[in-house]
Amino acid sequence: MMKAKNRILSSAREHDSLAAILTDHKMAALGDAFINFAYSLALSARRGVPSGAKVRGSLLAEGLRRAGLRQYIPSGVSSHELADAAEALVVYAWLRDCITLEETVSLLEKNDDLAEGLRELLQKIIHRIRPS
Amino acid sequence: MMKAKNRILSSAREHDSLAAILTDHKMAALGDAFINFAYSLALSARRGVPSGAKVRGSLLAEGLRRAGLRQYIPSGVSSHELADAAEALVVYAWLRDCITLEETVSLLEKNDDLAEGLRELLQKIIHRIRPS
Numbered sequence: 001m002m003k004a005k006n007r008i009l010s011s012a013r014e015h016d017s018l019a020a021i022l023t024d025h026k027m028a029a030l031g032d033a034f035i036n037f038a039y040s041l042a043l044s045a046r047r048g049v050p051s052g053a054k055v056r057g058s059l060l061a062e063g064l065r066r067a068g069l070r071q072y073i074p075s076g077v078s079s080h081e082l083a084d085a086a087e088a089l090v091v092y093a094w095l096r097d098c099i100t101l102e103e104t105v106s107l108l109e110k111n112d113d114l115a116e117g118l119r120e121l122l123q124k125i126i127h128r129i130r131p132s
Numbered sequence: 133m134m135k136a137k138n139r140i141l142s143s144a145r146e147h148d149s150l151a152a153i154l155t156d157h158k159m160a161a162l163g164d165a166f167i168n169f170a171y172s173l174a175l176s177a178r179r180g181v182p183s184g185a186k187v188r189g190s191l192l193a194e195g196l197r198r199a200g201l202r203q204y205i206p207s208g209v210s211s212h213e214l215a216d217a218a219e220a221l222v223v224y225a226w227l228r229d230c231i232t233l234e235e236t237v238s239l240l241e242k243n244d245d246l247a248e249g250l251r252e253l254l255q256k257i258i259h260r261i262r263p264s
Contacts, residue, residue, distance in 0.1 A: 003177075003234075003238070004173050004174070004176075004177040004234070004237050004238070004241065007177045007180070008173070008176045008177055008180075008182055011180035011181060024182070026181055026182040026183065027182045028184075029172070029182060029183055029184030030172050030173070030176055030182040030183060030184050031184075032184050033165075033168050033169040033172040033173075033184045033185075034169055034172075036165050036168070036169070037165040037166055037168070037169040040161070040162050040165040040166075041136050041140070041162070041165075042136070044136075044140045044162055045135075045136040045139045045140055048139070048140075048143035049143060049158055050140055050156070050158040050159045050161060050162040050223075051158065051161055051162060052160075052161030052162050052163075052164050052165045053165075091182075101233075102134075102135075102136070105136050106135070106136070109136065
């Protein structure tokens with residue numbers, strides 16, 4: 001995976017702050033695909049049946065707030081943009097090898113409350129990320 | 133990843149034939165999330181910009197036909213079901229470690245023609261899979 005990861009990262013606009021990552025809407029579009037796949041795996045493992053699912057934006061936004069990341073995003077943005085911010089940060093962390101797919105699935109799988117799983121995931125990420 | 137993979141595989145209904153895999157609609161639901169993530173990564177690497185995208189069902193169906201897999205699926209099924217079959221097989225192969233995410237992304241990335249990338253992916257998979 002490293003080759004594609006590096007090519008995506010090197011081409012992405014520079015992220016000199018957490019705020020820059022959280023407001024990168026292109027990164028959020030990729031993050032949407034990542035988080036839906038990870039959640040589909042988590043749900044499949046929990047249910048014991050292969051499943052496909054999407055993570056609701058309201059839960060992503062709630063996870064972001066609980067993780068204390070709301071302060072890095074301009075006030076007045078929509079809940080949709082908060083969800084985008086969470087998606088952008090998660091896949092950015094994955095691209096930078098700060099978090100693995102396995103870890104993401106495991107965190108989402110063990111929490112009955114998905115927003116709580118997302119909070120835990122986001123907090124783990126911000127403790128590990130050092131924006132360049 | 134192995135833990136979640138094994139739990140999903142062990143719980144999935146037994147796949148004693150290629151036809152059984154190709155017609156597993158629950159596996160297809162998980163496969164949809166996998167293939168969209170892999171394609172989003174491939175597109176991001178090609179474009180040099182993080183991107184999210186879905187693989188159109190018609191292209192999945194076309195890739196399946198070109199890979200010579202049409203014969204394993206009952207006649208008269210819809211194009212949607214052919215797309216499901218391709219999605220089910222791809223993620224089944226990933227769950228069984230017959231193909232990696234990296235390899236999938238690489239195959240989709242190098243082909244200008246997405247249906248051709250899917251054909252190559254599916255043919256690689258059937259050469260590797262030994263249904264239990």
